[in-house]
Amino acid sequence: MKKILSSLVLMAFAGTALLAYGPAGNISATRVEAVIAKLSAAFPADKERSAYGVRQAALLWTEADGTENEFEDFCLKNFYAGADLEKVFLRYEDKFEKVFGYFNSMQLDLRKQIDENTGPLLPVDEVFGGFSPAAHLSDDMFQSKIAFISLLNFRLFNLKEMTSEEEKLTRLEWAKIRLAQRYSHRVPAAVAQELTKAYAGADNYINAYNFNMEYVTDKDGKPVFRKGLKLISHWGLRDELSAMYADPAANLDRQRTIYRVMLRVIGQEVPSVMINGTGHYWNPYTNKVDGKDSALEQNTRYAQLLNVFRAHRMEDKYYPDNPTLPDRRFNLDTEIPEATTEKMFDELLASKSFKETAALISKRLGRPLEPFDLWYDGFKSRGSISETELDALVNKKYPGRAAFAAGIPGILMKLGFDSETAKFLSDHISVDNGRGAGHAWGPEMRGANAHMRVRIPDDSMNYQGFNTAMHELGHCVEQVFSMYKTDYYTLARVPNSAITEGFAFLFQARDLEVLGVSAPDETSRNLHNLDVFWNACEIAGVGLVDMKVWRWMYANPDAAPEDLNKAVRRIATEVWNKYYAPVFGVKDTEILGIYSHMINSGLYLPNYPLGHIMSFQVGEYLDKNGLAKEMERLCRIGQVTPSEWMRLAVGSGISPRPIIDAAGESVKKIAGKN
DSSP states (O other), rough: OOEOOHHHHHHHHSOOSSSSSSSOOOOOOHHHHHHHHHHHHHOOHHHHHHHHHHHHHHHHGGGGGGOOHHHHHHHHHHHOOOHHHHHHHHHHHHHHHHHHHHHHHHHHHTTTTHHHSSSSSOOOHHHHHOOTTTHHHHHHHHHHHHHHHHHHSSSSHHHHHHHHTTTTTTHHHHHHHHHTTTTSSSSOOHHHHHHHHHHHHHHHHHTTTTEGGGGOOTTTTOOOOOOOOOEEETTTHHHHHHHHGSSHHHHHHHHHHHHHHHHHHHHHBBGGGGGTSOOOOOTTTTETTTTTOOOOOOHHHHHHHHHHHHHHHHHHTOOTHHHOOOHHHIIIIIOSSSHHHHHHHHHHHSSSHHHHHHHHHHHHHHHHHGGGGGGOOOGGGEEHHHEEHHHHHHHHHHSSSSHHHHHHHHHHEEEEEETHHHHHHTTTTTEEEBBSSEEOOOOSSSBEEEEEEOOTTTTOOOHHHHHHHHHHHHHHHHHHHHHOOOOGGGSSSSSSHHHHHHHHHHHTOOOOOOOOHHOOOOHHHHHHHHHHHHHHHHHHHHHHHHHHHHHHHSTTOOOOHHHHHHHHHHHHOOOOOIIHHHHSSOOOOOGGOTTTHHHSSSOOTHHHHHHHHHHHHHHHHHHHHHHHHHHHHHTOOOOOOHHHHHHHHHOOOOOOHHHHHHHHHHHHHTTTTT
8 A cells, every 4th residue: 555656757857966065977077167157147146056057067077968068058058047048948848748658658658468457467457567658758857958957947955955944945946946956967868777677577576466365274274254355465464464353362263364364475485376375275374285296486586686786786786875775865856864764663562551551452462562562553443443344344335346436525524525536536547456465656737637556346345445436546645746736847846755654544544434433532543542653663664774775775785685684684674572571472473574565665664654654743633723724735845854844744753752651641541441
């Protein structure tokens, strides 16, 4: 359940500025200074800006772009000031929306069979899905000089500069900064194409990794799951396990069995015949199929991750200021430094509230915690409602994907949006039959729709599907608001994926409210605090594993899939033993390595704990001021830095303290009632 970042988006929004302003490539320092002198004389009021612009353009100008004389002619002809500069900026606003919007639409169409369940995949579908129509766009923008005109006229800022100036910058200044950043780095088309190909292969692998659970047995070899239950790894396995807390005593053996399946996935010990397989019974405890040994998968999972890693390594040299994917993810994409991110996760997991919440869960379950209790779901109001009852309620209200799509206006009005806004949002959201667990793909131009892909059959819908759909609906509402309602196209969308995950969590947390199951009261609010906090602690460890795995791959670039297998398992165990073993009382488990995002999403997982931290702060604000009333305003803030976005949104910086403190207070109140 993630907000999809297409290769086009990743390429177009490369992030912040190069740290070193100076000549490179085909332009000598002498010529750079000569051009600066001429522009300073011609535009004395813009002396500083012209100096930055010439150096920025020179840094990425290569021999193929022209001689030094041609570079000088280009700069003298294409530097703008005053009213002309404002006109140029508006031209870029208009033209870029069309370019990126239509390329995004093409990529949606090319990936349709991979992302949507249109029937069995053909080999050619993966080929089309791996083709990026925008792969040459960056090259074309530089060759046509469109990128260079932007670099020449609009100053680049790095993250440190932006954060130091963020409260002083006007909306127009922010928009110009984001315009310049689109081409702050120059990645060749061949590299962009390799990235698209690697991610398409990983997506296809993950989307096709399902278990027909009626053929999975308990430790005694007895089938224990209902017929027809098909679960994707990891989302379906996790969500089924979580739903079982409605009757934890009756479902304990099934939960333990799912846990064993997860460990086999992590270790790549799943018999190949059981991946989407039927007709054979698998005991994940003994790893026997029909009582016999069977051929195992052989590290395909980690081969796919290495393909993604090696594709990203190809782009490293084109980011001299951020030469690894972790550098780019935190400094350019998330715009929250990696060290700051890790410190927040450590603060969550080392908190007294984590230990106290775990003790409360153990008391409520009446047994010592086990590793799969990471996904304890008993703090939700639905904890007393059986999975069967919830499924029946959802299927009555929304009997299939089409019914859910038609019901979106009503859902939004239940959340407080007025009828006009609900209709506007619904008209700009397409609900597709997803092949994977669920994702949202936002529009890149006004006139286009946000697409939510959810695994919901046309003729039925269960609670898990509805809960996932509510999460993706939160993404889509944010995507529509932030595209259609932002004043400048270059500021469209929220600053990073953590913020859009935050909105998705807020919608997902209100699923029962939409179903009419519960009304908020003091007890439900305390339970909600603990639920959000527990989820944040669970995914914080997963995020740390993802971060450490990428560091390991960069330290071991020639690793084989079997080497990466061992490393992931070791890292997952180390993170568990440091933070979770003291809380759970169980050591040496690899369970934190189960998330599929690690394979097909390139260091995306830290966005989820960041999303929980930020969404809690935003949620507290919206609880006081109204989700429907304030969400549009928050989305309109657009792509300023995350720290400035939070200041403008809720009046404070990003911190895990609010969620830690709220959980500490809530655990006392709930414990006193148990």
